[in-house]
Amino acid sequence: MKKLAFASISDLRNMLEQGEITPEQLAGYYIDRFAKYDKELNCAIEVFDKESVLTSFCPQGPLKGVPGIVKDNIAQIERGLSCASKILEGFSSTYDATAVSRLKQAGALSIGRANMDEFAMGSSTETSAFGIAKNPWDISRVPGGSSGGSAIAVAAGLVPWALGTDTGGSVRQPAAFCGVVGMKPTYGLVSRYGLVAYGSSLDQIGVFTRNVYDNALVLSAMAGHDMKDSTSLSVEKKDYTQKLDGSLKENLKIGVIENALHAEGMDPEIVNAIEEALKVWERQGAKISRITLPTLDHSAAAYFIISRAEAASNLARYDGVCYGLRREESTLDKMYSETRHDGFGAEVKTRIMVGNYVLSAGHAGDFYNNAKVVQRMIRYEFMQAFKDVDLLVMPTHPAPAFKIGAFAQNKLQMDLQDYFTCSVNLAGIPGISIPCGFSKDKLPIGMQLLGPHLAEGLIYQTAHAYQEQTDWHTRHPEGFDS
Amino acid sequence: MVKITKEEVLKIARMSYIDIHEDEIEPMVKQLQDVLSYAQRVKEVAHDVAVPSNRRMNVFREDVVIKTNPEPIRSRAPQREGNYFVVPAIIEK
Numbered sequence: 001m002k003k004l005a006f007a008s009i010s011d012l013r014n015m016l017e018q019g020e021i022t023p024e025q026l027a028g029y030y031i032d033r034f035a036k037y038d039k040e041l042n043c044a045i046e047v048f049d050k051e052s053v054l055t056s057f058c059p060q061g062p063l064k065g066v067p068g069i070v071k072d073n074i075a076q077i078e079r080g081l082s083c084a085s086k087i088l089e090g091f092s093s094t095y096d097a098t099a100v101s102r103l104k105q106a107g108a109l110s111i112g113r114a115n116m117d118e119f120a121m122g123s124s125t126e127t128s129a130f131g132i133a134k135n136p137w138d139i140s141r142v143p144g145g146s147s148g149g150s151a152i153a154v155a156a157g158l159v160p161w162a163l164g165t166d167t168g169g170s171v172r173q174p175a176a177f178c179g180v181v182g183m184k185p186t187y188g189l190v191s192r193y194g195l196v197a198y199g200s201s202l203d204q205i206g207v208f209t210r211n212v213y214d215n216a217l218v219l220s221a222m223a224g225h226d227m228k229d230s231t232s233l234s235v236e237k238k239d240y241t242q243k244l245d246g247s248l249k250e251n252l253k254i255g256v257i258e259n260a261l262h263a264e265g266m267d268p269e270i271v272n273a274i275e276e277a278l279k280v281w282e283r284q285g286a287k288i289s290r291i292t293l294p295t296l297d298h299s300a301a302a303y304f305i306i307s308r309a310e311a312a313s314n315l316a317r318y319d320g321v322c323y324g325l326r327r328e329e330s331t332l333d334k335m336y337s338e339t340r341h342d343g344f345g346a347e348v349k350t351r352i353m354v355g356n357y358v359l360s361a362g363h364a365g366d367f368y369n370n371a372k373v374v375q376r377m378i379r380y381e382f383m384q385a386f387k388d389v390d391l392l393v394m395p396t397h398p399a400p401a402f403k404i405g406a407f408a409q410n411k412l413q414m415d416l417q418d419y420f421t422c423s424v425n426l427a428g429i430p431g432i433s434i435p436c437g438f439s440k441d442k443l444p445i446g447m448q449l450l451g452p453h454l455a456e457g458l459i460y461q462t463a464h465a466y467q468e469q470t471d472w473h474t475r476h477p478e479g480f481d482s
Numbered sequence: 483m484v485k486i487t488k489e490e491v492l493k494i495a496r497m498s499y500i501d502i503h504e505d506e507i508e509p510m511v512k513q514l515q516d517v518l519s520y521a522q523r524v525k526e527v528a529h530d531v532a533v534p535s536n537r538r539m540n541v542f543r544e545d546v547v548i549k550t551n552p553e554p555i556r557s558r559a560p561q562r563e564g565n566y567f568v569v570p571a572i573i574e575k
Contacts, residue, residue, distance in 0.1 A: 094554040230541040301521045312498065319499070321567050326560035332570050333499070341501035350513050353494050357514065358521070360497070366525050367518075373528040380533045412516045 004029055005157035006476050009066055009214040012160060016065045023065030027053050027109055030067050033158045034112065037480055042133045043143070043152035045072050046080060047112040056104055063221055064107030068161035069153045072113040073120055074205065075194035076100055083196050084128035085118045087318045087343025089325045097194020098229065099163060099205045099222045106221035114162060115149030118345045119315065120170055120198045122146050123417035124407070127347045132404055135177060136477040137443055141401040144174030144417075147208070151178040154208045156480045161218045162208040167199045168303050169396075169421025171206035172433035176396035176446025179435045181215045181463070181473065183207045186453050187428035188233035190219075191226030197314040199307035200231075202425040211473050212434065212464040216240035219456065235454065243461040246468040252286040254278070254462075255389035259292045260420055267399040273437030273445045274395060280469050281462070291385055291392075295377045299423035300416055302378070305358050305371035306426070311348075312355025318343060350411070379427040386452040391462055393449055395420050396433040400443035420448065430456050434463050435472040444472075484518045486511050 075093035125133040125148025136156040147164025151174035166184035175182025209215040320326035320339035327338040358367035407414035561568040
């Protein structure tokens, strides 16, 4: 069954419909692949047993019988939910997140819980309490993060789709590092019900797949209004695959964000790969222009402040009272403080502390309030840009996947991995990262395609047209074929 | 210029209900210093822009009682007695 490993969802659907394979065999096939390869990659926190996976099988819908994996900050009923943190030791969810229940209703099967940075805080999947996850293109390197496990599972052919979450780039950056497609939808398009909060005004569930068409299929199944999330948008369900015929929108205008593409420290190989990609769209009839978004250079600073502030508030709930880890102490205050000291990892503690600092009396004016003003400025600059162009292009990452431990002594450099991605969350707009080349070290390169609010359809159409002309997305890491 | 002190770290740790051990203080001072020094640049650029407001609204729904079984939620508690979550005594005898 060699060709199954990297088969597209469309191909799997055909095989299932023709009866060449049953959903049970397919689920078993991928579960076996985890057993074979994941000791080394460590992309799953748990892989479920086949029987329990099949008990929730809904034998109808566009994803009927197609297995995938879910990042472990998204609730799955009666399954563990750890956020890769010790503080949720022994905890299991009592319900399915809306994104998960909608995928199940569409026939999909979830076969596990994907590894991640603790509470989605990180860019390398090195802060997980369940151990470091490894990039299948070079296991001495990180997969990116925080949704690193999800990206690895798709890149190594262990599943055809995976869910991740993106607060400042946590779907797009690992997608770029692992050579797969990663979509962060418009804020509010996918319900956050059942997603464990990090930065609630920025968090959004996103999709990993190996090609754009498959990505559109999965998003179509889970997008749309949900009464259980008051920030979910009142939009009708939509089939995002409809316009994926290889053509571009007529008179498509693409703007390249010059101050991002030629930012200090950009790897020239990535700049070249993106310039080549622009030529592909130009040949297909798109008009390319160069623009500047001045405030973009301050987006990381604003993002640090807003995300940490929201995290400090959201993570106050882990106190050892209602669920998760508890350290037995003589007083309530000691119980809280020891539980949180032992339960949270170093990165999470730092972010909570930064958040409480920027919100505290005397500092909120300089930090939090100004960050919210900068957020408005960034949103404004994007909206102005989208008056002139349909879509924007910028790098996902300044350099290919780095070595494990590379930023252990320089956390600020690690935080700056969000430099090109977090502005998209601050503006609430959709963005996709797609493979657009390889470095001389044979590491994947990704680029971002961004659109105005709810432009997922146009983003998919344009990204799909690119994949019809290129073959970067068809290449796979070696050693995962058998 | 942001200058984080040991006392400040201890104060924020108390506010955050996170115990901090002696050997953890110095690294935390450095990390807060680094990230806040970087982040303070928002002050230099922040100026208000007339952004056409994103639609702000309250989201209402009908106030309907939905019966759910609280037992699965309670069963996750580290310590409980009946319907109560048990914590160390707050008032001393």
